[in-house]
Amino acid sequence: MDERLKKIQEKIREKSKELLSKKRVDLIIGFSNWTLPLRTTPVFIRTPEGTESLIWNSFCENNLATYIHKFNRFRVGIVVKGCDARSLTALSLEKRFNPDGIFLIGVPCQRMVDRRKVARAVKGEIIRVEERGEELLVEGEEFKTVLEKRDFLYPSCQVCIHRTPSQAHFLADDPVEEFPLVETHPEVDVFEKKPPEERWRYFESETSRCIRCYACRQVCPMCYCTECFVECLRPKWIEGGLNPQDLQFYHIVRAYHQTGRCSGCGACERACPMDIPLTYLTQKLNQDVKELFGFEVGLDSKTPPPLSTYEVEDKGDFIK
Amino acid sequence: MMLRLDKRDFKKFLEDLMEEFDLYAPASLVEGVSVFKKIDNPEEVNLTPTLTQKPAKETFFPQSEPMFNYKTEGHKSQMKSLDEIKRERILLGARPCDIEAISIIEKVFLSEPYTDVYFLEKRKKTTLIGLGCNQPLSTCFCTSAGGGPFLRMGSDIFLIDLGGAYSVELLTEKGRLFGKNRFLKEALPEDKRQIKELEKRAFEKIGVSIPVDGIEKRLDLMTESSFWDRVHEKCVGCRICTYLCPTCHCFDIVDEGDHARGQRVRNWDSCLSSLYSLETSGHNPRPTTRERVRQRLMHKFNYFPKIFNRVACVGCGRCIQYCPVHFDIRQAIIWTSSKRPSELKT
Amino acid sequence: MKNPYLPIPMVVKKAYVETTDQMLRTLELVFLNKTDEEAFQYLPGQFCELSVLGKGEAPFGIASSPTEKSSLKFTINKAGVVTTALHHLEEGDEVGLRGPLGNHYPIDLFEGKNVLIIGGGFAFTTLRSLVVYLSHPENRSKVKEITIIYGARMPGLLLYKEELAQWEKRDDLNLVVTVDWGDKDWKGKVGLVPNVLEEIAPSSKDTYAVICGPPIMIKFTFPKLMALKFPNERIYTSLERRMKCGIGKCGRCNIGHLYVCKDGPVFSYAQLEKLPKDY
Numbered sequence: 001m002d003e004r005l006k007k008i009q010e011k012i013r014e015k016s017k018e019l020l021s022k023k024r025v026d027l028i029i030g031f032s033n034w035t036l037p038l039r040t041t042p043v044f045i046r047t048p049e050g051t052e053s054l055i056w057n058s059f060c061e062n063n064l065a066t067y068i069h070k071f072n073r074f075r076v077g078i079v080v081k082g083c084d085a086r087s088l089t090a091l092s093l094e095k096r097f098n099p100d101g102i103f104l105i106g107v108p109c110q111r112m113v114d115r116r117k118v119a120r121a122v123k124g125e126i127i128r129v130e131e132r133g134e135e136l137l138v139e140g141e142e143f144k145t146v147l148e149k150r151d152f153l154y155p156s157c158q159v160c161i162h163r164t165p166s167q168a169h170f171l172a173d174d175p176v177e178e179f180p181l182v183e184t185h186p187e188v189d190v191f192e193k194k195p196p197e198e199r200w201r202y203f204e205s206e207t208s209r210c211i212r213c214y215a216c217r218q219v220c221p222m223c224y225c226t227e228c229f230v231e232c233l234r235p236k237w238i239e240g241g242l243n244p245q246d247l248q249f250y251h252i253v254r255a256y257h258q259t260g261r262c263s264g265c266g267a268c269e270r271a272c273p274m275d276i277p278l279t280y281l282t283q284k285l286n287q288d289v290k291e292l293f294g295f296e297v298g299l300d301s302k303t304p305p306p307l308s309t310y311e312v313e314d315k316g317d318f319i320k
Numbered sequence: 321m322m323l324r325l326d327k328r329d330f331k332k333f334l335e336d337l338m339e340e341f342d343l344y345a346p347a348s349l350v351e352g353v354s355v356f357k358k359i360d361n362p363e364e365v366n367l368t369p370t371l372t373q374k375p376a377k378e379t380f381f382p383q384s385e386p387m388f389n390y391k392t393e394g395h396k397s398q399m400k401s402l403d404e405i406k407r408e409r410i411l412l413g414a415r416p417c418d419i420e421a422i423s424i425i426e427k428v429f430l431s432e433p434y435t436d437v438y439f440l441e442k443r444k445k446t447t448l449i450g451l452g453c454n455q456p457l458s459t460c461f462c463t464s465a466g467g468g469p470f471l472r473m474g475s476d477i478f479l480i481d482l483g484g485a486y487s488v489e490l491l492t493e494k495g496r497l498f499g500k501n502r503f504l505k506e507a508l509p510e511d512k513r514q515i516k517e518l519e520k521r522a523f524e525k526i527g528v529s530i531p532v533d534g535i536e537k538r539l540d541l542m543t544e545s546s547f548w549d550r551v552h553e554k555c556v557g558c559r560i561c562t563y564l565c566p567t568c569h570c571f572d573i574v575d576e577g578d579h580a581r582g583q584r585v586r587n588w589d590s591c592l593s594s595l596y597s598l599e600t601s602g603h604n605p606r607p608t609t610r611e612r613v614r615q616r617l618m619h620k621f622n623y624f625p626k627i628f629n630r631v632a633c634v635g636c637g638r639c640i641q642y643c644p645v646h647f648d649i650r651q652a653i654i655w656t657s658s659k660r661p662s663e664l665k666t
Numbered sequence: 667m668k669n670p671y672l673p674i675p676m677v678v679k680k681a682y683v684e685t686t687d688q689m690l691r692t693l694e695l696v697f698l699n700k701t702d703e704e705a706f707q708y709l710p711g712q713f714c715e716l717s718v719l720g721k722g723e724a725p726f727g728i729a730s731s732p733t734e735k736s737s738l739k740f741t742i743n744k745a746g747v748v749t750t751a752l753h754h755l756e757e758g759d760e761v762g763l764r765g766p767l768g769n770h771y772p773i774d775l776f777e778g779k780n781v782l783i784i785g786g787g788f789a790f791t792t793l794r795s796l797v798v799y800l801s802h803p804e805n806r807s808k809v810k811e812i813t814i815i816y817g818a819r820m821p822g823l824l825l826y827k828e829e830l831a832q833w834e835k836r837d838d839l840n841l842v843v844t845v846d847w848g849d850k851d852w853k854g855k856v857g858l859v860p861n862v863l864e865e866i867a868p869s870s871k872d873t874y875a876v877i878c879g880p881p882i883m884i885k886f887t888f889p890k891l892m893a894l895k896f897p898n899e900r901i902y903t904s905l906e907r908r909m910k911c912g913i914g915k916c917g918r919c920n921i922g923h924l925y926v927c928k929d930g931p932v933f934s935y936a937q938l939e940k941l942p943k944d945y
Contacts, residue, residue, distance in 0.1 A: 036458070209350070213564075428915060429915060615920075
């Protein structure tokens, strides 16, 4: 196993053990290995001994901040990457939980590996994977191959700048350098170069695969409305079937509701069983918010998202 | 009757079928994502992936299906149930688990005293052509759930990929009607042996390790077990496992349109949605993921068997493959037969 | 083949508001087609799905009794989209109906026994059906004593007020009407249903109890019935659940392996005891 990741894992376990032993928290929400390669699973640890199952690798792709809604009555320790921590900061601004009840075990993130991209790069089912520095050793029943991790990172991770959760109460490793691997989100880049009609066609064709499972919404820490507009009956905004217009409407509104709130973690896209690209929409909105308002989500716990606030002096130009 | 179809003739064979039938088969939407859809061009058919994302149930129970149209003028309303199916249909390339699941859903839709006419109409006008699983996935556990990678039951015709050709077994009267197709040739003497070999390999790969047997009885004693306090924790309440499940069959009924004109539609629904059981009063008998996950598992492994004498799971593993938080139903099943709740993790 | 999802057309013969808060409205429906009417056979406790096209369907207990041939009666609490639309229907309007659905009160078991009927709030609808049915000259002799305890929050919220007055006068019905809060004109009992039950303490000997009401009333009434030594097998209730298809296909309304729409809505406590407690 990779030395740095192993060290981080040890630190996570140590800290979690300490927090639970000293009863600083009721539970730790972290990652654990489970039954499939290239995957990890969220775990909820309540005993110091249980912390031995906590792990860290490049498949810790879930944004655990989403569980804060479920566990906001408990004192929780959460293992967070940069993006996850920024989601929590954004949520604390929306007063979704008591910040005193939460302990962030931060991991300066090495960027996460896109399991589907890896799966597509080989022929046959992957049964074992190992991380070795910058490489991935991937094995199936009839193959064994080495891949460069760098070529298999999630789009949202390629573009990520703030990988160190500086808000964390504890960092499991030294901060990592703040730089994106690519300047623009690869899909935003492609998307922006298309003429408007083609952009629409692309959006139309990608959203046509949507099965309305709402996984993108459910995994998102920022989607916590008691009644989502898609399910509101009075008034009814949208039908429940697979009408293309309804699918498009859902995805546009979902993305817009994230403007200035999305940490860019990419959990929505990873959750989609139909492989619909989703982060190009939210990333584009994030880019716009950054350009127009100089705001990035979750960097400090004081500045509210630009679209959630106003000042009398606001000029209306941006609306024109 | 055992025949053989050369793969070079496969497209033309499909064309023949399409002359007379509406053909439904797995087709890729993009790389890595396939579903069962109505085939317009034989080129679309892609039998390579072991499992499509959406199961074959869609062919009989579409995700969104109009039930009737209505029109109102003055005080009078007219309701017109949708027309019967004019062309017979073929479902081709469904794996044994998906085919078995159709017979499971059928138990519900065709159970007395009410017959679901929409399901029945499609079911009785469809010939099922199953496809054996030469390469089961690591998440497959059909053999533990009462099925198998080469289970012929439910199929009218059964295909097995022999490399350069498909073995074609005509199993029912409906299936034997296809015996005269010009591309179906006599089976070769060695086909049988090769099939045996493929079956053996697939069975060995899957094994029978998941304790589905006896689960109904075990769960009888577990309705209020602390098991449920833990097993649901990671569930985020999306609908993937239920929508991609070949046996899940819950639906919602809604009107689309206004009073003057519109249609009543049924859409798939999911017990994992918080709104599923929410009553107008605000009361929700299943208020948290704890009750909802319990409902999903209990329905599959306890309630359903009580009524229909069979678990409502065929072990296809889609829910394991696609769960965004990696819930593994096999582990939940295993846990019901273990004695150590503290080690629970799903 | 009959399509069980296709409503039959009914016409609103009469519609009137029952309660001072305007939230409960009764619809009396007649069949548009004679054949539908002939095919429609029901017993107290069963329900129907009523549809307003464009709004959808919702389940309602049948408040009329099969002994009343003239119309089908439903009392509707205005709460959601469909019920609001039903409140806006006028006499002469058409409304869709599917039913009768579900099981009924165990009338066969009541034969030769006493029947204690306990109702609260607007859940009294199918109990009205039961009272009218049992007190009909054709059926009255089949059961022994009939005791009815019916409570509402306020006098203005009582359903079927004229009928209650008529029942009051009959000597073959013991009717106790109670309200949580009386007003200056109220001369009847004031008190919560469970307390009134405790006070009048009907004997459980040879008696079946049928109880329908808001969950909170049921919660407190049930122990009182236990104290009166009613066995679980002789306590029946009608459950409400969110429903869609009403015919046991769509999922949703199950409690354990039983479906409220198909195996219920009437259950004995002996049955409910064995089910998971998600209701």
